[in-house]
Amino acid sequence: MPILGSGRRDPHEERVATLTPQARPSDRADAASPPAVELRHVVKRFEGDVGRRVARSVDAAGGARGAADAVVAVAGIDLEIGDGEFFSMLGPSGSGKTTTLRMIAGFEQPSEGRILLHGEDVTERPPFDRDVNTVFQDYALFPHMTVGDNVAYGLMIRKVPKPERERRVGDALAMVRLSGYERRKPGQLSGGQRQRVALARALVNRPSVLLLDEPLGALDLKLREEMQIELKAIQQEVGITFIYVTHDQEEALTMSDRLAVFSQGRIEQVGSPAEVYERPATPFVAGFVGTSNLLGGAVAETIVGRAGTFTVRPEKIRMGEPDAPAGDDESSALGVVRTVVYLGPDTRYIVALDAGAELVVTEQNLSTSSMEALAAQGRRVRLTWKRQHNFAIGG
Amino acid sequence: MRSGGARWGLRLATLAVLGFIYIPLAVVIVYAFNASGTVSWPPAGFSLRWVQAALENSGLQDAFKTSIVIGIGAAAIAVILGSLAAFAVARYRFFGREAISFVVVFPIALPGIVTGMALSTTFATVDLPLGILSIIVGHATFCVVLVYNNVIARLRRTSRSLEEASSDLGADTWQTFRHVTLPAVRSAVLAGALLAFALSFDEVIVTIFTAGGVTTLPIWIFRSFRLANQVALVNVAGLAAILLSVIPVYIASRLTQDTGGVTGAKT
Numbered sequence: 001m002p003i004l005g006s007g008r009r010d011p012h013e014e015r016v017a018t019l020t021p022q023a024r025p026s027d028r029a030d031a032a033s034p035p036a037v038e039l040r041h042v043v044k045r046f047e048g049d050v051g052r053r054v055a056r057s058v059d060a061a062g063g064a065r066g067a068a069d070a071v072v073a074v075a076g077i078d079l080e081i082g083d084g085e086f087f088s089m090l091g092p093s094g095s096g097k098t099t100t101l102r103m104i105a106g107f108e109q110p111s112e113g114r115i116l117l118h119g120e121d122v123t124e125r126p127p128f129d130r131d132v133n134t135v136f137q138d139y140a141l142f143p144h145m146t147v148g149d150n151v152a153y154g155l156m157i158r159k160v161p162k163p164e165r166e167r168r169v170g171d172a173l174a175m176v177r178l179s180g181y182e183r184r185k186p187g188q189l190s191g192g193q194r195q196r197v198a199l200a201r202a203l204v205n206r207p208s209v210l211l212l213d214e215p216l217g218a219l220d221l222k223l224r225e226e227m228q229i230e231l232k233a234i235q236q237e238v239g240i241t242f243i244y245v246t247h248d249q250e251e252a253l254t255m256s257d258r259l260a261v262f263s264q265g266r267i268e269q270v271g272s273p274a275e276v277y278e279r280p281a282t283p284f285v286a287g288f289v290g291t292s293n294l295l296g297g298a299v300a301e302t303i304v305g306r307a308g309t310f311t312v313r314p315e316k317i318r319m320g321e322p323d324a325p326a327g328d329d330e331s332s333a334l335g336v337v338r339t340v341v342y343l344g345p346d347t348r349y350i351v352a353l354d355a356g357a358e359l360v361v362t363e364q365n366l367s368t369s370s371m372e373a374l375a376a377q378g379r380r381v382r383l384t385w386k387r388q389h390n391f392a393i394g395g
Numbered sequence: 396m397r398s399g400g401a402r403w404g405l406r407l408a409t410l411a412v413l414g415f416i417y418i419p420l421a422v423v424i425v426y427a428f429n430a431s432g433t434v435s436w437p438p439a440g441f442s443l444r445w446v447q448a449a450l451e452n453s454g455l456q457d458a459f460k461t462s463i464v465i466g467i468g469a470a471a472i473a474v475i476l477g478s479l480a481a482f483a484v485a486r487y488r489f490f491g492r493e494a495i496s497f498v499v500v501f502p503i504a505l506p507g508i509v510t511g512m513a514l515s516t517t518f519a520t521v522d523l524p525l526g527i528l529s530i531i532v533g534h535a536t537f538c539v540v541l542v543y544n545n546v547i548a549r550l551r552r553t554s555r556s557l558e559e560a561s562s563d564l565g566a567d568t569w570q571t572f573r574h575v576t577l578p579a580v581r582s583a584v585l586a587g588a589l590l591a592f593a594l595s596f597d598e599v600i601v602t603i604f605t606a607g608g609v610t611t612l613p614i615w616i617f618r619s620f621r622l623a624n625q626v627a628l629v630n631v632a633g634l635a636a637i638l639l640s641v642i643p644v645y646i647a648s649r650l651t652q653d654t655g656g657v658t659g660a661k662t
Binding site: 107205 | 556561
């Protein structure tokens, strides 16, 4: 099974020993049951009018441009998503993640490649003939219908008999904790409630795959965190494959079984949250999924002792006095604290190294007060970290 | 903050402008219920005799009915052509799409005298007899834009994702149109139709060029206005014309100022 990025590991690098081996759902399934969703070398080009319009937004985000007037939104993607998996597509705007989702839903036609749902080629099929449902970023609730009619819409279209329809709508609303809201209009609901109606409207049809396009983007932080937990619980309850598009790396890391990091229409890396976070395959992933903390060129040779590009996670680095000793199994570097950012539970220090790079260090405020933390500004420090946390990047 | 004097000045100016517009209308309404047959102030007293006379005047009655038929005909054509054009421009991409808006909006900016002259010449060329049908066609040219503008504005405010959501939930193109798109634009179509009717109902210039022997209400008023024995009747006809313009326009404005949240995204 082709998993992009899996072949990019540096064979000389120490493995992160504590990493939990993440079983991939598609590995578990026997060869006879095909993945829930399979993309085979999918390419999407926008041409002419639309291309020019997309070009403006994609150019701003540093996207890929193809031939004159054609914008390559998705530049050849191979992907398998297993049954029952919570799979996230993570990337900045213009990276092709939403276009990929829309192609799976059937709103966009791929320019090249095939899309398979449970082994069946659906590339040519319209959205209403695919066993997937979508939760839209703007929820797309029908404003002239009640909440009950919105949720019942898919069942009404499929001519499900009224008693069954009512029962299933009631169940779906109960699942999203909106029982008794059947007669309200979407306009009378709060943002979080609308979001849950949209979820119920999609789930009531029992699709084999649920597509979610930045569904929490319009909610405030607290509500978003609540909904993250609720979404994950609902996904485990119904056991449906969720494909979740987001630009929020924290959201992707906390909710997903696996995620794909998108950039410029390509997938940079696919893996479990721990794999992607601890062992980024490319500098882009290192930067997007966390804080990049890249050591390259001469700096890498001085500090790590080898040629290549390395990344160190900010929470792995200890900050101490300049004369503090470093162990044999540790890398260390001298520098000056340039900026201190007090974040409440932790403090982030940006340290300019004598060797020439900059590293971000985060420390929990276990016994440090904000005054003490801020006083570190301009101080000379020695940074030390375990050699095994020098992770070589393949890109 | 303006000084008290300036504020009062502004209020007086506003009142003067409103008075300038509405007092003549009020005068027409007062004279429609005048007991005397001559235009002189103060009115002689309240009476329904001219309303009665208007109801018995067959010339006025025919003109009134003709205008209603023409208004409905022009509005019907405007609804069909205006809605279709709006859907095409808002939902599909094709060569010349940008030009359509201009082509549709242009006739309302074109002087009526030019439209009338051009239509009259064209009808003569193709041997179409002048009459109710030619007036309807003439009015439709500038009524289409009213439906078009209303519907396209509504379509642009209605998120594409509503139609996508419907399709995603299993509805084919026709079901989506019936259950989602049509309810979203229905009030805009109706508002456009009412405005088209109101505009057609009191149109004079294009009507003169395309009427042949047909008399519409505005033309009847225009002719009778100069005849001394008809003056009182003209005021009643004027009142009818005011009502038939004000009511559709009022309903149309109520229909188009509908409840915000079209997609339901933001609170």
